[in-house]
Amino acid sequence: MTETTIPAELHPHPQLRRDRWIDLCGPWGFAFDGEDEGLAERWFERTEPFDREIMVPFAPESKSSGIHETGFHPVVWYRREVQVQEADRRERLVIHFGAVDYKATIWVNGRMAVEHTGGQTPFSADITPLLAPGETQIVVVRAEDEPRDLQQPRGKQYWEEQPGYIWYHRTTGIWQPVWLEPVPRVAIAELRWTPDVDRFGVGLVLRLDRTPPAGWHLRVQLKGDRPTRTLVEDTYLLSGRELRRDLLLDINDAAIRRRRTLLWAPEHPNLIEALIELTDENGAVIDRVESYFGLRRIEARDGRFIINGIPTFLRLVLAQNYWPDSLLTAPDAGALKREVELAQSLGFNGVRIHQKLEDPRFLFWCDRLGMLVWSEAANAYVYSDRAAEMLTREWLEAVRRDYNHPSIITWVPLNESWGVPDLDRSRQQRDFVSALYHLTRAVDPTRPVIANDGWQHAVGDIFGVHDYAQTGDVLRERYVDRQAIARTFREVRPHHHPLLGEGVEIEDEPIVISEFGGLGFVPQAAEDWFGYGQFASPDALLARYEELVDALLASTALAGFCYTQLTDTAQETNGLLTVDREPKFDTERLRAINGRPSKAVPSEILDVLIKQEVERRRRDRGQE
Numbered sequence: 204m205t206e207t208t209i210p211a212e213l214h215p216h217p218q219l220r221r222d223r224w225i226d227l228c229g230p231w232g233f234a235f236d237g238e239d240e241g242l243a244e245r246w247f248e249r250t251e252p253f254d255r256e257i258m259v260p261f262a263p264e265s266k267s268s269g270i271h272e273t274g275f276h277p278v279v280w281y282r283r284e285v286q287v288q289e290a291d292r293r294e295r296l297v298i299h300f301g302a303v304d305y306k307a308t309i310w311v312n313g314r315m316a317v318e319h320t321g322g323q324t325p326f327s328a329d330i331t332p333l334l335a336p337g338e339t340q341i342v343v344v345r346a347e348d349e350p351r352d353l354q355q356p357r358g359k360q361y362w363e364e365q366p367g368y369i370w371y372h373r374t375t376g377i378w379q380p381v382w383l384e385p386v387p388r389v390a391i392a393e394l395r396w397t398p399d400v401d402r403f404g405v406g407l408v409l410r411l412d413r414t415p416p417a418g419w420h421l422r423v424q425l426k427g428d429r430p431t432r433t434l435v436e437d438t439y440l441l442s443g444r445e446l447r448r449d450l451l452l453d454i455n456d457a458a459i460r461r462r463r464t465l466l467w468a469p470e471h472p473n474l475i476e477a478l479i480e481l482t483d484e485n486g487a488v489i490d491r492v493e494s495y496f497g498l499r500r501i502e503a504r505d506g507r508f509i510i511n512g513i514p515t516f517l518r519l520v521l522a523q524n525y526w527p528d529s530l531l532t533a534p535d536a537g538a539l540k541r542e543v544e545l546a547q548s549l550g551f552n553g554v555r556i557h558q559k560l561e562d563p564r565f566l567f568w569c570d571r572l573g574m575l576v577w578s579e580a581a582n583a584y585v586y587s588d589r590a591a592e593m594l595t596r597e598w599l600e601a602v603r604r605d606y607n608h609p610s611i612i613t614w615v616p617l618n619e620s621w622g623v624p625d626l627d628r629s630r631q632q633r634d635f636v637s638a639l640y641h642l643t644r645a646v647d648p649t650r651p652v653i654a655n656d657g658w659q660h661a662v663g664d665i666f667g668v669h670d671y672a673q674t675g676d677v678l679r680e681r682y683v684d685r686q687a688i689a690r691t692f693r694e695v696r697p698h699h700h701p702l703l704g705e706g707v708e709i710e711d712e713p714i715v716i717s718e719f720g721g722l723g724f725v726p727q728a729a730e731d732w733f734g735y736g737q738f739a740s741p742d743a744l745l746a747r748y749e750e751l752v753d754a755l756l757a758s759t760a761l762a763g764f765c766y767t768q769l770t771d772t773a774q775e776t777n778g779l780l781t782v783d784r785e786p787k788f789d790t791e792r793l794r795a796i797n798g799r800p801s802k803a804v805p806s807e808i809l810d811v812l813i814k815q816e817v818e819r820r821r822r823d824r825g826q827e
């Protein structure tokens with residue numbers, strides 16, 4: 204087993220990093236199980252390799268996998284031989300899976316290690332008791348993903364054989380990283396950071412995977428990211444598997460300006476780095492992990508979206524985060540960083556990741572570079588008690604996985620009533636939407652929640668509206684001020700659905716046009732194209748984009764917008780970038796359009812006036 208030490212930002216779990224981990228991505232044996240006979244024939248006990256090879260973590264539907272078969276294959280198997288060195292047997296060995304779509308069963312040396320249901324969320328297992336004598340260990344994975352099960356959370360994965368309309372190729376089986384990690388006999392299993400801006404502190408919940416012996420301690424060191432300085436250095440006696448502490452940052456300089464250098468926001472994404480050490484009764488370090496958090500407060504009130512007490516206009520772009528050859532999986536770790544940088548280069552301050560739980564390394568770069576994120580569940584398409592249970596379980600796992608990321612500012616469990624198609628007539632479905640909202644708020648009261656984004660709002664902290672009107676005049680008429688918005692909510696059905704649920708009234712919730720635009724070029728004869736507007740030239744398309752954005756920025760009542768979409772995706776050629784991430788027009792002009800001030804945030808207009816005055820004085824001095 205080859206030890207890998209790489210930069211922290213490339214660790215598959217950036218929020219809980221150990222120095223030593225073993226990458227299991229790469230070639231695995233692979234087999235389709237068209238007759239679903241593998242369990243009965245005990246393929247997990249096979250000593251001979253499977254008949255094909257796949258490149259993990261790419262799904263078999265993708266070109267990058269080396270398989271590239273896009274038909275219906277509900278059951279697939281993987282097999283890999285792993286070499287475990289004698290040194291690693293002195294510790295426990297844990298296997299991690301970033302995500303396997305949809306139901307996974309893992310065996311090690313023919314013995315079951317773990318089962319997991321949910322295609323978007325991670326799981327792990329301690330495989331130490333399953334190790335065989337010698338170095339070679341055999342890991343076998345069975346993944347089951349029923350392509351036509353519309354009760355199963357699936358996001359944009361189509362239930363027909365070929366992509367169509369707004370749905371894309373399916374992703375079956377392993378699609379996020381797989382790795383091994385040596386851990387000590389008692390290990391740090393989970394960290395949960397809850398920032399407290401008012402007190403300049405943070406709440407810490409730490410969980411161990413086993414009960415520690417008497418006399419064991421936990422050392423916590425926190426350091427400011429920019430500039431580096433020690434903010435907390437404390438040791439705590441452990442009395443069980445869980446530790447809860449409120450940590451106050453050591454800031455001797457009380458100047459507000461100095462304190463603000465610790466806050467996280469898009470314009471200054473300062474991170475506080477954490478070093479956590481578990482020590483025994485003699486002070487020897489048993490386990491050591493690194494983590495981080497951002498000190499920031501998110502509020503949705505008075506019709507505004509507020510970060511650290513400052514109104515912030517959301518300039519979001521919808522990102523499907525599909526790639527042409529690798530589908531849901533990024534082609535490499537660097538592509539995750541590039542995706543963030545591309546959106547920022549176009550003048551957006553946030554992304555709405557659509558119907559997908561993205562790789563934690565993507566969220567790391569959003570944290571590091573200052574990109575806001577709306578996190579959204581992959582939804583089902585029909586309602587049943589089974590569908591409600593599956594989505595709820597997976598959604599809670601998603602919130603738990605990503606709780607620590609400061610870039611995530613909004614939770615969105617449902618989009619456009621997907622999976623709850625009868626909200627107008629079904630009390631049961633309305634109760635489910637309400638339950639998802641309150642359950643999300645119960646496990647994370649620090650972020651706003653949009654229970655159902657787009658229309659038919661029943662409950663939520665933000666009203667998200669999907670409106671693909673194709674002229675600026677229509678958007679301006681509908682959203683120019685609070686009165687116009689109230690009239691629009693009563694009288695307009697942008698997608699033939701009421702914007703408000705029965706009995707729901709707008710109060711002081713922020714209103715975001717969370718989908719608009721969808722502009723693309725006139726399709727060529729051979730293209731299977733989908734979009735909301737067609738233009739013959741880049742200049743014509745950009746002019747219409749400018750018209751739509753200016754209309755929304757002219758509103759005195761909106762809290763933000765989200766443009767559809769960042770990149771072309773499959774047959775949806777309505778991106779600002781091509782499927783290969785190439786710009787379709789002048790990016791500097793696009794960035795300038797997005798950077799214009801919003802009338803809803805007076806401080807933005809004031810900033811522009813100040814900059815203009817500074818530039819005028821500079822010119823005047825140059826002429827003297």
